[in-house]
Amino acid sequence: MEKIASEAQAVEFVRAAREAKAPFEIVAGGTRRQVGKPMADLPRLDVSGLSGIVKYEPAELIITAAPSTALTEITSVLAEKGQRLGFDPADWSRLLGSNGVATLGGAASADASGSGRLRHGAARDSLLAFRGVNGQGEAFRGGAKVVKNVTGFDLPKLVCGAYGSLCVLTELTFRVFPKPPLAVTLCLADVEPEAGFAALRKIALSALEPAGLAYLPAMMMPGVGPQIGQGAALIKLEGARQPLEEKIALAHGLLGQSVQRIEDDPFPAIASGEKFADVPGHVWRVMVAPADAPRVAKELNAQHWLGDWAGSLIWLAAAPADASRVRAIAAAAKGQAMLLRGSPDARAALGLYAPQAPALAGLSRAVKAAFDPLSLFNPGRLV
Amino acid sequence: MLLPPTNARIVARRAEIVAALREIVPDGVVADESGLATFDSDALSAYHQMPLVCVLPSNRQQVSEILKYAQAEGIPIVPRGSGTSLSGGALPREDGILIGMGRMKRILEIDYENGCVTVEPGVTNLNITKAVEANGFYYAPDPSSQVACSIGGNVAENSGGLHCLKYGLTTNNLLGVTFVLPGGEIVTIGGKCGAQGGLDLLGLITGSEGLLGVVVEVVVKILRKPPVTRTLMASFDTVTAAGACVAAVIADGVVPAAMEFMDGRAAEAIESYNQPGYPLGSAAILIVDADGVEADVSHAISRVTEIVTQCGGKAVEATDEKQRARIWSGRKAAFAAMGKLAPDMICMDGTIPRHALPFVLDEMAKLSEKYELGFCNVFHAGDGNLHPLIIFDIMKPGEFERAEAFGADILRLCVKVGGVLSGEHGVGVEKRDLMTDMFTPEELALQGRVKCAFDVQGLFNPGKVFPTLSACVEQGHIHVHGAQLPHPHLPRF
Numbered sequence: 001m002e003k004i005a006s007e008a009q010a011v012e013f014v015r016a017a018r019e020a021k022a023p024f025e026i027v028a029g030g031t032r033r034q035v036g037k038p039m040a041d042l043p044r045l046d047v048s049g050l051s052g053i054v055k056y057e058p059a060e061l062i063i064t065a066a067p068s069t070a071l072t073e074i075t076s077v078l079a080e081k082g083q084r085l086g087f088d089p090a091d092w093s094r095l096l097g098s099n100g101v102a103t104l105g106g107a108a109s110a111d112a113s114g115s116g117r118l119r120h121g122a123a124r125d126s127l128l129a130f131r132g133v134n135g136q137g138e139a140f141r142g143g144a145k146v147v148k149n150v151t152g153f154d155l156p157k158l159v160c161g162a163y164g165s166l167c168v169l170t171e172l173t174f175r176v177f178p179k180p181p182l183a184v185t186l187c188l189a190d191v192e193p194e195a196g197f198a199a200l201r202k203i204a205l206s207a208l209e210p211a212g213l214a215y216l217p218a219m220m221m222p223g224v225g226p227q228i229g230q231g232a233a234l235i236k237l238e239g240a241r242q243p244l245e246e247k248i249a250l251a252h253g254l255l256g257q258s259v260q261r262i263e264d265d266p267f268p269a270i271a272s273g274e275k276f277a278d279v280p281g282h283v284w285r286v287m288v289a290p291a292d293a294p295r296v297a298k299e300l301n302a303q304h305w306l307g308d309w310a311g312s313l314i315w316l317a318a319a320p321a322d323a324s325r326v327r328a329i330a331a332a333a334k335g336q337a338m339l340l341r342g343s344p345d346a347r348a349a350l351g352l353y354a355p356q357a358p359a360l361a362g363l364s365r366a367v368k369a370a371f372d373p374l375s376l377f378n379p380g381r382l383v
Numbered sequence: 384m385l386l387p388p389t390n391a392r393i394v395a396r397r398a399e400i401v402a403a404l405r406e407i408v409p410d411g412v413v414a415d416e417s418g419l420a421t422f423d424s425d426a427l428s429a430y431h432q433m434p435l436v437c438v439l440p441s442n443r444q445q446v447s448e449i450l451k452y453a454q455a456e457g458i459p460i461v462p463r464g465s466g467t468s469l470s471g472g473a474l475p476r477e478d479g480i481l482i483g484m485g486r487m488k489r490i491l492e493i494d495y496e497n498g499c500v501t502v503e504p505g506v507t508n509l510n511i512t513k514a515v516e517a518n519g520f521y522y523a524p525d526p527s528s529q530v531a532c533s534i535g536g537n538v539a540e541n542s543g544g545l546h547c548l549k550y551g552l553t554t555n556n557l558l559g560v561t562f563v564l565p566g567g568e569i570v571t572i573g574g575k576c577g578a579q580g581g582l583d584l585l586g587l588i589t590g591s592e593g594l595l596g597v598v599v600e601v602v603v604k605i606l607r608k609p610p611v612t613r614t615l616m617a618s619f620d621t622v623t624a625a626g627a628c629v630a631a632v633i634a635d636g637v638v639p640a641a642m643e644f645m646d647g648r649a650a651e652a653i654e655s656y657n658q659p660g661y662p663l664g665s666a667a668i669l670i671v672d673a674d675g676v677e678a679d680v681s682h683a684i685s686r687v688t689e690i691v692t693q694c695g696g697k698a699v700e701a702t703d704e705k706q707r708a709r710i711w712s713g714r715k716a717a718f719a720a721m722g723k724l725a726p727d728m729i730c731m732d733g734t735i736p737r738h739a740l741p742f743v744l745d746e747m748a749k750l751s752e753k754y755e756l757g758f759c760n761v762f763h764a765g766d767g768n769l770h771p772l773i774i775f776d777i778m779k780p781g782e783f784e785r786a787e788a789f790g791a792d793i794l795r796l797c798v799k800v801g802g803v804l805s806g807e808h809g810v811g812v813e814k815r816d817l818m819t820d821m822f823t824p825e826e827l828a829l830q831g832r833v834k835c836a837f838d839v840q841g842l843f844n845p846g847k848v849f850p851t852l853s854a855c856v857e858q859g860h861i862h863v864h865g866a867q868l869p870h871p872h873l874p875r876f
Contacts, residue, residue, distance in 0.1 A: 146803055147767065243678035334575065
């Protein structure tokens with residue numbers, strides 16, 4: 001395993017790998033290594049030394065950091081100035097049984113968006129610019145450190161969710177936003193999935209700009225008490241004191257009733273997948289049109305499941321034997337079933353997503369080849 | 384502006400090509416000279432070129448057949464939406480088929496349950512909002528040309544608008560597209576589920592300026608109209624103070640829905656054009672929209688008012704919906720109003736970091752002295768997206784050349800302070816030759832390879848966005864003569 005700590009070293013390493021035609025795996029904190037197709041026994045490039053905040057410009061609402069900077073470092077530095085990252089990064093390390101440190105680059109590469117995606121968009125919506133090294137061993141940049149830019153192809157979109165298949169990232173520039181001073185979670189208790197998701201959609205399609213909308217069956221909320229009944233629709237609202245009170249009143253109006261508030265924020269444990277950490281089997285993220293959530297959840301018929309993003313994201317644990325059924329249900333709903341946790345054999349057989357239509361799969365391979373013609377970077381993991 | 388050389392062999396086969404296209408689209412081939420003249424330019428009117436032939440398909444199968452034919456025969460393709468591009472993205476080729484998407488303008492589905500609308504590419508931006516506004520919804524991106532520009536064109540250009548400060552560009556409001564690849568394959572990318580199951584090709588296609596294929600269906604998000612919107616107008620004694628105020632508002636953490644800047648010269652031209660009630664005698668004016676729930680809007684309006692005062696400005700709030708609409712109607716008519724001010728002008732479009740606003744405004748004033756040409760500024764200040772308008776008289780020897788050099792220097796200034804050549808108008812042919820000022824040869828080569836991933840033969844919109852090796856020094860801009868725009872009734876930027 002080779003370790004690098006600068007862009008120049010990344011260039012040197014890639015050039016040597018290119019010369020030797022030797023593909024490698026890119027690893028930073030390592031928390032997401034078990035996601036996607038396993039990549040044989042490749043040499044590893046340890047990029048954890050590419051760490052640290054390069055420039056934080058609170059007044060410009062922009063932060064530039066090396067990709068292996070810990071998410072916790074970013075979050076706390078931003079919080080000191082009352083700001084937050086432009087997207088809501090999810091740390092899956094507990095779910096995936098990793099002791100590593102979740103990094104900014106890892107979250108971007110996996111497009112790992114938490115419950116806040118509903119309001120703030122995904123990583124791809126707030127990554128403004130990046131630097132990286134392509135498969136020719138050339139350092140390059142994509143995008144620019146300004147909030148509005150249509151000059152050339154929008155490469156920052158491509159590197160988000162690419163699982164390291166396009167380049168070795170060396171620097172990332174994200175938008176940041178003011179962090180609302182207060183947040184509250186409302187709990188509509190004892191509702192069946194159908195009614196619960198309907199309530200969430202009503203809030204999602206309002207002007208309340210909710211920060212989280214999830215439905216949890218009762219067994220996924222242990223310790224909250226028997227009043228949860230069959231399950232609960234959770235609504236997270238944010239703002240300064242007065243606007244927040246106004247939003248709560250409007251939410252009560254939309255729901256047609258006054259509902260209880262939950263003291264502790266339940267969303268971090270929803271977004272991280274840790275509710276499934278101790279449940280055996282595969283863990284899936286199934287993305288569907290939100291209105292299909294009740295039907296799809298019923299068809300999936302999982303014991304352990306929950307719905308985030310107002311129903312657009314269904315998490316579930318399922319036995320390995322159910323894999324093709326899960327994929328078929330997602331496909332029938334014109335959705336995507338992402339295998340987030342599975343054995344190496346299962347991941348090799350199933351891939352991160354279902355195989356794409358041939359024309360799309362061909363395009364994806366061609367786009368990877370444009371960046372990485374010899375397929376040196378994380379070959380086969382996603383593309 | 385040097386475009387790839389015309390292929391005389393294709394031009395010589397014109398009659399045969401027209402006949403072949405009539406086989407595919409019997410009722411939608413334009414081949415007569417007067418008909419083609421309609422399509423010889425987009426809104427970058429300095430450039431004109433009659434297309435070889437124009438075809439207007441009415442369904443995706445026809446699009447696919449046209450592209451298969453063009454690829455088999457090696458004929459260039461130029462896609463066109465409503466032809467409102469300000470950067471020459473839809474400029475035809477003498478040896479190319481212009482494929483106009485204007486007939487595919489059905490709204491296919493309005494899905495309130497999922498908060499989205501599925502449309503054909505020729506539907507205008509504003510018609511999406513019109514289709515859903517009775518139910519309290521709207522489509523957020525609002526380019527000033529929204530009455531005419533098509534959603535397919537918005538996807539191709541990643542269009543912005545007045546309110547993208549809060550709501551993002553097209554790319555942030557798009558769920559999926561159906562796309563015809565240069566070889567004729569029809570692919571669906573993304574959809575109501577908001578996921579793609581692989582690389583973010585949707586993000587790549589958005590803003591690709593017609594270089595990768597043709598959009599035949601679009602799924603966009605719609606949003607609930609905010610319950611409250613309030614508008615503030617602030618006037619300043621110096622341009623620099625207004626620039627500093629913009630930077631201070633952004634730094635304060637207020638996120639207005641829109642924050643627009645115009646200098647005194649622009650404000651006076653607009654005031655004399657359609658009387659929106661702008662204060663005269665100021666050096667600069669800001670228009671700020673805040674929207675959301677009542678308490679959030681009140682907070683934003685009072686914070687902005689305080690900051691305006693601290694920066695030495697005077698703030699006045701619109702008292703009712705009618706006055707709000709008037710203030711915005713002036714802003715949207717800025718381009719047409721400026722046309723009354725001078726015989727000729729060119730409009731630039733760069734983005735800069737917002738903290739650099741006061742510096743860049745000062746530097747532009749110095750460039751104005753250097754080139755002995757007047758200019759004025761109307762732009763999306765909250766995003767740092769500048770639209771300087773350079774005023775000149777083409778009848779005076781040397782002025783056009785000086786205006787072009789002035790414009791290129793402004794864009795270079797944007798790049799120098801860490802900004803970009805285009806915030807929302809696109810590169811097209813207009814800024815193509817400045818791409819080397821922003822990107823290294825390796826970066827341009829990489830983007831070129833990405834294009835090849837879609838378009839192996841290089842038939843899609845050749846000569847746009849990427850400079851050729853034999854680049855000519857001349858750069859184009861939006862050139863307006865005697866207040867005549869290609870679409871004079873259309874609001875701009």
